[in-house]
Amino acid sequence: MKILQKYFSLEIGRSVLFVLIAFLALFAFFDLVGELKSVGHGGYKIQHAFLYVLLEMPGYVYELMPIAALIGTIWALSQFAARSEFTIMRASSMSTAMVGGMLLKIGVVFALITFVFGEFVVPMTSNMAERIRVNSQGGALSQEFRSGLWTKDVIRSNGQxxxxxxxxxxxxxxxxxxxxxxxxxxxxxxxxxxxxxxxxxxxxxxxxxNxxxxxxxxxxxxxxxxxxxxxxxxxxxxxxxxxxxxxxxxxSEMTPEILSVGFTDPATMSAIALVNYTQYLSENNRDTVRYEIALWKKVVYPFAVFVMMALALPFAYLHFRSGGVSLKIFTGIMIGVSFQLINSLFSHLGLLNTWPPFATAILPSLLFLTVAVGALMWVERH
Structure with missing residues (x-):
């Protein structure tokens, strides 16, 4: 069992890394093309554009890790099936539960990587990228608003x-x-x-x-x-x-971090920063739904890795000889894109319809987990 676990970990880890690098290269190319139009404005030069794109890459690692885990796992399991290795493993008394357990252990590593990037790396690099853009262009964060930045505070008898x-x-x-x-x-x-x-x-x-x-x-x-x-x-x-x-x-309760949140995408903020800012908004009787949804998505999102790998497991039971791997990979890409679209859609629907933030964040994962369980039951019967 330990040998199989090591073999699965090596093959899936290699495949996920390959998929992730391919996606990062693709997104870096498009981002760099998009940044070229800003080169020459103020002191913004080509080296600033390259550095800005490089600092944005950790954000893509965080966003793409579940999709990379899905496609990489599909690729590895499809290779096992195409080479009849998976059939031999099953004939050697390896059950579906055992495969699921091995994928679960591998998924823990990817989930931890997702958590570390989302909580520690992305907030830092995104802030650095924005500072490079603003400083090199000689601008200020609030100049894009005609009336500037508005915020509310509470006056207390003894300071805070x-x-x-x-x-x-x-x-x-x-x-x-x-x-x-x-x-x-x-x-x-x-x-x-x-x-x-x-x-x-x-x-x-x-x-x-303060x-x-x-x-x-x-x-x-x-x-x-x-x-x-x-x-x-x-x-x-x-x-x-x-x-x-x-x-x-x-x-004042205001700090530079709180003020800069108004120009920051909640998805790039850490969970701790979201908790502090939500508390600040709540104390000043301001709407907190958007940031509560972002907070729960930050908590739930690493677990999407497990959902995506569960979705990949049924593909190991599908035996296609001619063009089968390509079809599986294409299907995996479509599933990953669908997950991202539905995840984003639910965030907007939850904000518009004032759904509970936790339900808004977890429903897409539960939906795809249900599909994964249903697909696994279907391939088991057939």
Missing amino acids: EGEVLGSRFVNVRELKPDGKLLNLRIYEFNRNFHLTTLITASSADYAGA TWTLNDGTVANFGESKLQGAITATDITTAISTSKFKTQSLI
């Missing part, structure tokens, strides 16, 4: 703790890749949603510990009690006090 005193809305015109904020407007409201303070600043630097340093700005305080009794324009003017500052500290 204590009683909630009101709400804070922050408008940032530009967010630099290094986390520096340019041209800020901060609107602070009390619990009755009356405007109490308007702060403007030319820039803000993150000092750590503290921002505002530079070169003004503060306008609106005296609520005086404004309520104001009758003339003079009364209104005297009720508003303004002052200028060179530097001023602002304690």
Whole structure:
């Protein structure tokens, strides 16, 4: 049994690696062609395009691993069947359950690789790729929005703790890749949603510990009690006090990581980052469904490797001599593409119809697992 396990692992591992490299080469070529139109804009040169495409490859490894596991396993099992090795193995008392157990052990390795790439490698490389693009082109992350970036925060009596005193809305015109904020407007409201303070600043630097340093700005305080009794324009003017500052500290739940999430695909975020950002949105009474779905997909997606390998197992029982392997590979590619399409479709349907995030994430895998079990039962009977 150990010899068979080693043989299966070697053949399937080699096939999966070959398929994965082929897919990566194909996607790298198309991405590089797409990046060529940006070469020459600002300081974006051909070496930046190559580096950007290279840093995007871990994301494709994460996305394509289940499909590569499916096609690679189909290829290896088809070779066993074409050379009658699988028939000999079955004649030597190897049951379907034993084959499934061997595939399960191999799938654990691929699932771990998928998890490591999705949780640790992809968030880092995707962030580096975006920084290279923005820095070389001399741009800012928020320039694509006409009004800049908007975010909401909670004002507490003791910085991050204590009683909630009101709400804070922050408008940032530009967010630099290094986390520096340019041209800020901060609107602070009390619990009755009356405007109490308007702060403007030319820039803000993150000092750590949820503290921002505002530079070169003004503060306008609106005296609520005086404004309520104001009758003339003079009364209104005297009720508003303004002052200028060179530097001023602002304690906020916002961090550069939280602000940059608005420009990040949730699929490239780690599960920990998704948990933190979902909690931040929930505390500020903002919609969290999109990020909850992304979080559950991040948890469920590595297990899709097992589903894909289960789908590959019935192909070992199909004995085609002429052109059989090509037909199986083509079928495997179609199944893999269908899985990706349905997985993406369910994410959008779940977001539109407010389905439970966990159900939205796991239903595609359950659907294909049901197909795999049904196909295996059919080939066993026939």
